[in-house]
Amino acid sequence: MTTKSESMRLPGLGMIELTVEDLGAGQPFLLLHGGAGPQSVLPFAERFAAMKGVRVLVPVHPGFGGTARPDGLRRVDQLAELYTVLVDSLELQDVTVIGNSLGGWITAEIALRKDPRISGIVLLDAVGLDVPGHPVADFFGMDMDEVFSRTFHDPARFAFDPADLPPAAQAVAAGNRSALAAYAGDGMTDAALAERLADLELPTLVLWGESDRIADPDYGRAYAAAIPMARFVLLEGTGHAPQQETPERVIDAIWNSGELLRSPAAAPANTTE
Numbered sequence: 715m716t717t718k719s720e721s722m723r724l725p726g727l728g729m730i731e732l733t734v735e736d737l738g739a740g741q742p743f744l745l746l747h748g749g750a751g752p753q754s755v756l757p758f759a760e761r762f763a764a765m766k767g768v769r770v771l772v773p774v775h776p777g778f779g780g781t782a783r784p785d786g787l788r789r790v791d792q793l794a795e796l797y798t799v800l801v802d803s804l805e806l807q808d809v810t811v812i813g814n815s816l817g818g819w820i821t822a823e824i825a826l827r828k829d830p831r832i833s834g835i836v837l838l839d840a841v842g843l844d845v846p847g848h849p850v851a852d853f854f855g856m857d858m859d860e861v862f863s864r865t866f867h868d869p870a871r872f873a874f875d876p877a878d879l880p881p882a883a884q885a886v887a888a889g890n891r892s893a894l895a896a897y898a899g900d901g902m903t904d905a906a907l908a909e910r911l912a913d914l915e916l917p918t919l920v921l922w923g924e925s926d927r928i929a930d931p932d933y934g935r936a937y938a939a940a941i942p943m944a945r946f947v948l949l950e951g952t953g954h955a956p957q958q959e960t961p962e963r964v965i966d967a968i969w970n971s972g973e974l975l976r977s978p979a980a981a982p983a984n985t986t987e
Contacts, residue, residue: 715760722799727786730796733779735772738763742806743770744797748815748841749853749894750955751778751886755814758957762965771804773797775816777893780886788896790816790842790904794823801831812836812968814957815928816898822907825916834917836968837937837944839926839954843911844903848933854891854900865954867925872958911940918944919971921964923952945971 716736721729735752737759745762747755752774759770775793777783787793797820801809809832813821818840825835841850851864858876862869876887918941922934931948938946947967952960 715756720800720803722796722803724787724792724796724799727784727792730776730784730787731782732776732796732800733774733781734800735759735774737770737772738768740766740768742809743768744801744806744809744811745770745772746797746811746813746817746820747772747775747778748813748817748955749890749898750815751890753779754955755817755957758961758964761961762968765962765965766969771800773800775820775893775897777896778890780882780889783893783896790819790897791823793820793897794827797824798827798829801829806831808833810834810836810968812838813840814838814955815841816894816902818842819898819902819904819907822911822914825914825918826910828916832916834919836919836921837934838921838956838964839923839929839934840920840937841898841902841929842904843907843933843937843940844905845933845936848930848936850902850933851928852900853902853928854895864927866959867923867951867953868959908936908940912942914941915943919968920944920946921956921967922946922948923954923956923959924948924950925953928954 718734720732720734722732723729745755745759759772763770774781811821811824818837819842821835862873866872920938922931938944949956949963956964
């Protein structure tokens with residue numbers, strides 16, 4: 715694993731320093747973390763790169779993982795623009811973007827930019843969509859016990875008491891929470907997203923944990939239904955963070971859809987499994 719610092723220029727914001735973990739070599743995958751921060755996806759990235767011989771790039775959203783967030787950087791679409799600039803500056807081709815939770819919302823926004831370097835996307839228990847009758851759980855109104863119980867199929871494997879963390883780790887966790895609130899807002903949705911996704915013509919795989927109680931499986935089905943070229947796959951025995959709980963299952967689902975994610979012409983109409 716190589717840790718890089720990339721300087722990206724965004725209109726109106728100037729230069730932004732971006733930390734990127736770069737793993738493996740081969741077909742490029744851009745992996746975007748959710749509100750739990752980069753540590754929630756890095757072990758998955760290492761496993762994916764080693765198992766499939768691919769290159770996985772994991773940027774740290776500014777403000778997460780102890781990094782700085784410029785005052786003007788506070789929207790999901792700005793992060794999407796930042797990562798589009800990153801892909802272009804690295805001159806990557808045939809990139810599949812994978813995003814979990816908040817990272818999935820950013821992934822959808824990246825896809826809407828229609829950059830030719832992006833060949834497909836994977837939405838992994840994404841948020842961002844406004845689905846009547848299926849709201850995203852109020853993360854900021856929950857204590858940590860409820861967060862763990864709603865996030866994981868088997869919360870006992872992952873639960874911990876934040877008060878037991880060293881002071882530096884507690885500060886990082888507080889920064890993650892603040893950054894999540896800045897980017898996603900209280901409701902973690904964009905009322906206009908579904909309408910914009912209706913025009914998206916990009917191979918899309920929507921993977922969803924059967925036990926997700928942050929955004930339930932019907933929320934995931936609505937996400938897939940909003941995207942014309944999407945396919946929905948329900949993952950058993952896992953929750954809102956399948957890349958942590960059942961990583962091999964996620965890798966298999968992505969790899970078995972390899973042709974879908976690499977060739978827009980090969981993508982079927984919207985289907986569910």
